[in-house]
Amino acid sequence: MSDTSLVRLTLNGRSTTVVCQVRELLSDVLRHQLATRGVHVGCEHGVCGSCTVLVNGKTARSCLMLAAQGDGCDVQTVESLADGDDLHALQKAFSENHALQCGFCTPGFLMIAHELLTENPTPTEQEVRERMSANLCRCTGYEGIVQAVLSVARNAVSEDAARERDPR
Amino acid sequence: MTNAKSAQQPWAPSRQQDIRLLTGTAQFIDDIDPPGTLHLAMVRSPLAHAIIKGIRTDEALRMPGVHAVLTGEELVRYAGAQPVVWEHIPNQQPVTARAMAVDRVRYVGRIVAAVAAETRALAEDAAELVEVDYEPLDVVSTVEQALAPGAPLLHPEWGTNVFGSQHYTTGDPAAAWDEAEVKVRGTLRVGRQFGAPLETRGCVATWDRHSDELELWISAQSPNRVREFIGQVFNKPLHSIRVRVPALGGGFGTKADFYGEEVITCLMAWLTGRPVKYIEDRLESFVASAHAREQILDMELGADRDGRIRCLRGRVTAALGGEIGSTGMGPAWLGAIMMPGPYKIPNISVEIRGVVTNRSPYGAYRGWGQPKGNFAMERMMDKLAVELGLDPAEIRRRNFVASDQFPHFNGMLPTYDSGRYAECLDLCLAEIEARGWRQQVAAARDGDVAKGIGLAFYVESTAAGPSRGMNALGLDQSGFDEEWVRMDSTGRVTVYTGHTDMGQGIETALADVVVAELGLRSRSDVTVTWGDTATCPYTGYGTGGSRAGALAGAAVKQAAGALRRKILQVAADLLEADPSDLVLADGRVTVRGNPTTGCTLAEVGFAAYRQVVRLKEGTDPTLEGRAVFDPPAQAYSYGCAAALVEVDRATGRVRVLQYLMSHDCGTVLNPMIVEGQLRGGSMQAIAGALYERIVYDDNGQILTTTFMDYAVPTALEIPPIDLVHMETPSPVIPGGMKGVGEAGVIPGGAAIASAVDDALGRDRTFVTELPITAEHVFWMAESRH
Numbered sequence: 029m030s031d032t033s034l035v036r037l038t039l040n041g042r043s044t045t046v047v048c049q050v051r052e053l054l055s056d057v058l059r060h061q062l063a064t065r066g067v068h069v070g071c072e073h074g075v076c077g078s079c080t081v082l083v084n085g086k087t088a089r090s091c092l093m094l095a096a097q098g099d100g101c102d103v104q105t106v107e108s109l110a111d112g113d114d115l116h117a118l119q120k121a122f123s124e125n126h127a128l129q130c131g132f133c134t135p136g137f138l139m140i141a142h143e144l145l146t147e148n149p150t151p152t153e154q155e156v157r158e159r160m161s162a163n164l165c166r167c168t169g170y171e172g173i174v175q176a177v178l179s180v181a182r183n184a185v186s187e188d189a190a191r192e193r194d195p196r
Numbered sequence: 197m198t199n200a201k202s203a204q205q206p207w208a209p210s211r212q213q214d215i216r217l218l219t220g221t222a223q224f225i226d227d228i229d230p231p232g233t234l235h236l237a238m239v240r241s242p243l244a245h246a247i248i249k250g251i252r253t254d255e256a257l258r259m260p261g262v263h264a265v266l267t268g269e270e271l272v273r274y275a276g277a278q279p280v281v282w283e284h285i286p287n288q289q290p291v292t293a294r295a296m297a298v299d300r301v302r303y304v305g306r307i308v309a310a311v312a313a314e315t316r317a318l319a320e321d322a323a324e325l326v327e328v329d330y331e332p333l334d335v336v337s338t339v340e341q342a343l344a345p346g347a348p349l350l351h352p353e354w355g356t357n358v359f360g361s362q363h364y365t366t367g368d369p370a371a372a373w374d375e376a377e378v379k380v381r382g383t384l385r386v387g388r389q390f391g392a393p394l395e396t397r398g399c400v401a402t403w404d405r406h407s408d409e410l411e412l413w414i415s416a417q418s419p420n421r422v423r424e425f426i427g428q429v430f431n432k433p434l435h436s437i438r439v440r441v442p443a444l445g446g447g448f449g450t451k452a453d454f455y456g457e458e459v460i461t462c463l464m465a466w467l468t469g470r471p472v473k474y475i476e477d478r479l480e481s482f483v484a485s486a487h488a489r490e491q492i493l494d495m496e497l498g499a500d501r502d503g504r505i506r507c508l509r510g511r512v513t514a515a516l517g518g519e520i521g522s523t524g525m526g527p528a529w530l531g532a533i534m535m536p537g538p539y540k541i542p543n544i545s546v547e548i549r550g551v552v553t554n555r556s557p558y559g560a561y562r563g564w565g566q567p568k569g570n571f572a573m574e575r576m577m578d579k580l581a582v583e584l585g586l587d588p589a590e591i592r593r594r595n596f597v598a599s600d601q602f603p604h605f606n607g608m609l610p611t612y613d614s615g616r617y618a619e620c621l622d623l624c625l626a627e628i629e630a631r632g633w634r635q636q637v638a639a640a641r642d643g644d645v646a647k648g649i650g651l652a653f654y655v656e657s658t659a660a661g662p663s664r665g666m667n668a669l670g671l672d673q674s675g676f677d678e679e680w681v682r683m684d685s686t687g688r689v690t691v692y693t694g695h696t697d698m699g700q701g702i703e704t705a706l707a708d709v710v711v712a713e714l715g716l717r718s719r720s721d722v723t724v725t726w727g728d729t730a731t732c733p734y735t736g737y738g739t740g741g742s743r744a745g746a747l748a749g750a751a752v753k754q755a756a757g758a759l760r761r762k763i764l765q766v767a768a769d770l771l772e773a774d775p776s777d778l779v780l781a782d783g784r785v786t787v788r789g790n791p792t793t794g795c796t797l798a799e800v801g802f803a804a805y806r807q808v809v810r811l812k813e814g815t816d817p818t819l820e821g822r823a824v825f826d827p828p829a830q831a832y833s834y835g836c837a838a839a840l841v842e843v844d845r846a847t848g849r850v851r852v853l854q855y856l857m858s859h860d861c862g863t864v865l866n867p868m869i870v871e872g873q874l875r876g877g878s879m880q881a882i883a884g885a886l887y888e889r890i891v892y893d894d895n896g897q898i899l900t901t902t903f904m905d906y907a908v909p910t911a912l913e914i915p916p917i918d919l920v921h922m923e924t925p926s927p928v929i930p931g932g933m934k935g936v937g938e939a940g941v942i943p944g945g946a947a948i949a950s951a952v953d954d955a956l957g958r959d960r961t962f963v964t965e966l967p968i969t970a971e972h973v974f975w976m977a978e979s980r981h
Contacts, residue, residue: 060229131443
């Protein structure tokens with residue numbers, strides 16, 4: 029059996045092929061070969077969540093996946109969130125709510141928050157806390173993170189309501 | 197590029213570094229990748245105490261892709277002893293530890309060899325091929341074992357396991373104790389914990405053998421100090437050492453200490469002729485990053501019947517590790533000398549001891565001793581209140597230093613600059629009332645899940661510290677801070693600082709100072725450059741000790757003031773006016789009373805750099821201000837934390853339901869950052885009170901080496917943390933700022949312990965140990981019936 033493997037994946041919308049060691053973690057290949065350095069490795073045992081990415085639309089700990097398991101997958105990292113020059117609403121809300129200090133955990137929190145709001149655009153505070161409890165932050169005390177996610181949800185709801193009132 | 201969007205107000209981040217961090221482009225240490233980098237893996241001791249009989253490295257060296265294997269025997273030919281910053285205890289033992297073990301290991305995780313290879317994975321493979329022959333020795337796992345008669349000696353040449361001790365006395369504590377009308381005693385314990393920044397430590401070294409130039413990138417809080425120590429260890433002049441710091445994924449003191457890994461990485465770069473990178477992995481972090489907190493505090497308080505404290509007698513014993521870290525026993529010392537807190541205590545006798553055990557080295561973690569001293573003192577205040585039948589708030593109030601009694605010598609060593617303690621306590625109490633906590637407690641009084649309220653008052657040592665004071669104490673360290681502020685030819689401003697932004701946001705706080713001082717339009721006109729000893733000025737002690745905001749804030753204010761005078765001189769030339777008639781505001785210089793006559797800062801910058809001909813002969817075109825600030829004294833912040841907890845009598849589980857702090861850290865530079873510091877510190881206080889503990893077994897084996905065993909709390913454990921502000925400028929710092937970085941973490945343990953007592957009944961329950969475990973609470977709840 030070869031100790032290298034050829035991995036074809038879609039990374040942030042772009043088709044990519046990479047040759048890697050079969051034992052290499054997805055997190056390491058994303059960071060060191062594919063230059064998505066926003067994937068942060070905080071524990072390498074799946075607890076802290078700093079390395080969280082979306083694999084086929086679902087969050088995954090990239091430190092708990094082999095790169096070879098990413099073959100054929102659609103992978104999104106924090107680098108995919110901004111739309112050109114425009115930051116994603118979650119990115120802006122994190123800054124506005126002081127939801128980051130050192131920022132090492134931030135990419136992972138953004139990805140789980142993004143998934144949560146995609147699945148459930150109007151979460152309760154408890155639902156946000158439960159989902160955010162998947163990841164660790166050592167700086168903020170979490171309140172800013174929870175408020176940031178809730179504020180994006182609120183704004184989306186009020187924009188929807190505005191569109192209903194004025195469908196132009 | 198702003199033209200297309202200039203019509204609408206652009207979105208601006210709350211802090212300077214936020215956009216880099218939110219988009220994933222910030223560079224952390226593992227993102228530093230010079231071409232040709234080799235990777236290090238460490239061989240670490242699996243035994244807590246053993247003699248190294250031999251190390252075989254040949255098999256590892258033969259492995260393809262391996263460039264070097266380093267052992268202690270070779271390291272000592274190049275590297276001297278690891279430095280100890282805090283060499284201030286008069287009788288402390290000399291430290292000769294090297295960056296890796298030479299003949300003996302004294303804790304699990306001690307480095308015995310290092311492997312440099314083409315990849316980290318190869319280095320780890322090769323590390324497994326290094327064979328170490330150990331002769332096990334008897335293990336000293338606890339302080340009690342270390343102090344027992346006939347205990348195995350970790351450092352036989354010392355003749356004892358006591359690293360150092362110091363005794364502070366004021367007044368006549370023996371007589372005061374004899375005469376005290378009310379006496380309370382207690383032994384308090386705090387478990388072993390550590391800072392656990394989410395980004396582990398790491399460094400990348402390039403050391404050219406021909407030019408002898410060494411460049412070290414390191415995830416550390418104090419680049420100047422790292423440079424001093426690397427020079428000291430290698431006996432190398434400093435001009436050829438450049439230390440750089442990228443974005444830090446948290447510091448918390450963990451990255452203030454100086455470690456063996458940075459020495460080994462530099463040496464490996466020299467030996468291999470290649471850049472070398474070391475990134476600590478999470479498992480290693482539990483044995484290799486500084487441990488902290490673990491102490492035993494024996495306390496006695498004597499008081500009058502009206503509750504006024506007559507004397508404090510105590511003995512603080514810190515469980516140091518097998519080797520002495522760069523902080524020595526400094527944290528235990530600071531915790532002890534801050535123990536009197538906000539109280540007037542005429543007679544004091546406190547002994548501080550550091551005892552070595554076969555555990556990982558002891559060092560810095562936010563609070564630096566103060567959470568333990570506070571826990572012990574505030575617990576005893578609660579006990580005194582119960583003894584006297586007084587309310588916990590009332591016993592504190594009766595002993596406060598009054599606001600007109602400053603400067604106040606606290607009886608140990610510190611002299612506090614200022615404080616309005618009683619008002620701060622009242623703010624906290626008013627908030628407790630407003631939130632209806634007491635009604636909640638009453639309603640739950642006889643339920644299965646009881647509730648309780650606890651509070652703790654603290655004084656925080658900040659703005660460390662006058663250089664001469666540090667030297668007088670015995671440290672070869674300074675406490676001054678130098679800052680440079682420069683305006684460029686586009687009228688924008690760059691601050692060059694020796695401080696480090698480890699996430700606390702000092703970039704933003706210093707930018708705010710410049711905006712105010714120079715009348716700039718917005719913070720986006722300021723860049724704060726840091727993390728490079730080649731281009732940034734010296735700050736004596738580095739970033740820690742809650743000093744950056746106060747000291748760098750004061751120095752930047754002065755430097756910006758000097759720049760302001762130069763700007764006005766250049767503008768005066770351009771406007772043919774007198775500098776004293778000019779006003780600097782909103783990014784423009786205008787003539788007082790005639791706002792239409794003026795010029796922009798960009799015009800001032802362009803003239804000074806590129807059209808000097810427009811200036812008068814003799815005008816200095818250098819748009820730069822420099823200032824050095826050495827504080828005349830330290831500034832002391834203070835506050836009161838309160839916790840509302842619930843205690844499940846059936847399981848012993850404790851949860852913090854609500855948490856608040858009233859506090860005063862002097863003039864606030866940036867309210868959002870101050871709140872962030874207090875919330876983050878409070879979270880670490882709750883973590884230390886209820887969740888986190890490094891556990892060792894009797895063989896000195898560490899049992900907690902992952903985030904599955906060491907329970908860093910999540911968003912479900914940490915409640916919203918509410919803050920009530922007071923702002924009393926410090927008289928010793930220009931601008932009035934005091935530090936705030938460690939405030940949150942200091943009082944939380946005592947407040948939560950007090951709340952558990954309250955829930956179960958103060959007459960029956962007295963929590964003596966942190967972290968508070970469910971098992972312990974369960975037995976305390978049981979004993980009630």
